[in-house]
Amino acid sequence: MIGFKDVTRIYDNMTALRKVTFGIEKGEFVYITGPSGAGKSTLLKLIYLAEKPDEGTIRIAGWDTDTLRESAIPYLRRNIGVVFQDFKLLANRTVYDNIALALRIRGFGENEIKGRVQDALKLVGLRHKTDNFPVALSGGEQQRITIARAIVGEPTVLLADEPTGNLDVDNAAGIMKIFKEINARGTTILIATHNRELFRNTGLRVLWFDSGNLVADEEG
Amino acid sequence: MIGFKDVTRIYDNMTALRKVTFGIEKGEFVYITGPSGAGKSTLLKLIYLAEKPDEGTIRIAGWDTDTLRESAIPYLRRNIGVVFQDFKLLANRTVYDNIALALRIRGFGENEIKGRVQDALKLVGLRHKTDNFPVALSGGEQQRITIARAIVGEPTVLLADEPTGNLDVDNAAGIMKIFKEINARGTTILIATHNRELFRNTGLRVLWFDSGNLVADEEG
Amino acid sequence: MIYSIKLALKSLWFEKWIHMLTVVTIGVGLFVLGLIFFSLYNIEGITSRLPERFSVMVFLSEGTGNREINQLKARLSEDPIVERIKYISKDDALVELRTSLKDAAYILEGLDENPLFPSIEIRLKKNSFDRTRVEGLINELKGLRSVNDVVYGEDLLGTIYTIRNGVKTISAGVILLFSMAIIFVCYSTVKILFYRRKEEIEIFKLLGATKAFIRLPFLIEGGTLGFLGGLLGGAGTYILYRFINGLVISDFPMLGVMHLPLGLVAALPAGGAILGIIGSTIALGRLRF
């Protein structure tokens, strides 16, 4: 599903990722971890094509990022749900419109959108915030809205960047449960986190990064 | 130092805090915890005067928020350092300028500012990012810049909202160490967090919130 | 498509305050352009009406017979550049002179007999006003035995041409200048709009929106703003036109009534919409993923 081969990403004079090679099969549930600045977010950005590798090649769902036509990028992205570390919610849209946007971009009809958005909001426990604007939400609530937006389109790949950074233990457990359900239905999941509690004793695959290097690929 | 008496804050139809009463002495180190949406951030906002209580009174450093003149607000705020949950960094200023801003507002000279900013950056381990813009920083790096900005002015009260949400265990421990040092020098510290690891077995005071109610006031 | 329109309208409404200012800015710009076209239209109108009022006086030689006069009249009536002719007899001429001397007419009282010549006044056609042809006719007439002298406003003729050319030169400059100014205003307005939405566009892209999906609301928004601005400008032009016309009628009847082509008023909203869309397109530039 996702294949990195000798991928390097250098920002100005800063090497965020250095010769990273790994592969992820369809339906896998993988954690990416490492200290602050290790390159976790950069890795996810490369997958959802917000960044381009300086060296090496990346294959996503059969596409080679080297040869991918620019006009194909939106369609590839529609198969990828992303929980951004900084949320990236639109401040001037309600919770409903923020989530619905992911579906409107895909050309869904308003009726189907309505049902799906309500389901996603129920899943993250925030149906009562449907008509609020992001500014009126607590940090954890915003994070859960971001998660709802990422899963509402039923993507084939879900990327989550620190999805529980603003959530208490109970809420975090709830979110992880949702991720596992989605994964059970066949979605490939990558979670970047510094929170070792999330993967400790789960037996799931963990990629350890440090200063841009992939230092370990083991079971949590 | 800080005294809440029957403080209630209602947003539209949502009660974020309900009849909250507690007092914090000068030099105390207090944790505020509770699930997502419990009212932790609202409590801090009331202290740094970004919100006004709908009922009850708040006393800060001898000032009563009811009778405080509007023109005095800036000077009161200068005694309070805040680590915002959403960072609130200026995207169009470098790391240096973001931190220096807190001092420039206080009217410091450029020479003193330079020394202080460099010290603060060293403390959070990001001296090499001095001239970067926030967008070029990882989530955890941004969080540490926010912390540096909060402490650079040597405030008498430090409020930190989820200051380790984007930090790995080691970095979080480093930050907590800094907070404890500052506290030892006499600064009153309030930390809002959902991360129980931070206060478990520290013996420090913890205020537990749930749905806007202060449900427990105990040692961690 | 429907969603794009909704999005655009929502955004227009959501930030109605800022957009009102934008509309006013564009409106003022288009109003100025409307005003200029209005002025040019009327200046053109007035200068092109001038030649009509301009006439050539043909003074006939003493003792020219009626047959010769009639021949000449026929010849002139046939000429394509002649609008109409008027024969002025000796007596008519004296009456006219007396009238034009007004209070000083007493100076003619010492005259024993009428010293004036009969003449033909030629009014030239408005449309076929062409200097070389007019001069050709005049030279032909001067060559005739029955014609004593031809008096025509050579100076006036030259002045009309100079004015017309001057107006055209100034027009070109002014229109160019103001079109550029308006495009600048539209561009800057939309660019500002775009800057304000930079983050939004970034998020749209990351969620998998196509370029068309991102662009459409902006184009609709820019077009709508331009259209509303144009309406405002058109209304302003119309009101000023009524105001000026009122003034002209009451105070300067000699200028005649100004004209405001209705097409111009209608063209402003349309032009505004087009300028708005052009401005939006330029401001959006080349989107990259």
Next chain:
Amino acid sequence: MIYSIKLALKSLWFEKWIHMLTVVTIGVGLFVLGLIFFSLYNIEGITSRLPERFSVMVFLSEGTGNREINQLKARLSEDPIVERIKYISKDDALVELRTSLKDAAYILEGLDENPLFPSIEIRLKKNSFDRTRVEGLINELKGLRSVNDVVYGEDLLGTIYTIRNGVKTISAGVILLFSMAIIFVCYSTVKILFYRRKEEIEIFKLLGATKAFIRLPFLIEGGTLGFLGGLLGGAGTYILYRFINGLVISDFPMLGVMHLPLGLVAALPAGGAILGIIGSTIALGRLRF
């Protein structure tokens, strides 16, 4: 204070592209205002020069003696509204008539003796041009035995007043309209600036900045933008002035040389800065903590 200036300049430079557009917008606005003042100045100039050319003709009665004529001349020379007088004898008058009749002067050939009266031409002072006083003088003269008739351009007098009043009315309307338009543009520009900085201002407040500290950079920025816009507008006005003057000299020498008061060119940047600061102040409105 120093930091505020640095902040403003930095912000100006950091977003130089968007600010260039703002400056151009303000520049165009002030350019239009400059143009209007320039036009008004020259129209005023031309119309106020008209009365100077306007003269009153006093025709003397036949057989008026030299003593009486000299008395009258003295009386007129003393009058405060009279610029200068010119005595025209019977012979002078005939020469003048002959000249003004030009090609038609042959009509005077039948005259046996000079039928004209001697006259005094009065040129009125430009500044003390006051209708009631002029009419007073005329009535006084008409009452004199030595005066046969007084001819004055009653119509012309009325027309000049009408034109001047018309120009003033239109001026007032146009200036009001464009001042408002420019304030709108400045306001909207600064408001947009302010909207873009909303978040920044929020952060400033939370860090403990005073209102003055928040406002100062905006005021400096608005003032600078207005000033630069004014420079641009002034330059534009000056260039157009040179262009028009070139045109006038080569093609319309009869209009005389237009004048551009240097004060106007200097006033544009100053006015721009003031408008920018006013706009910024309005746009910032009442800050709340």
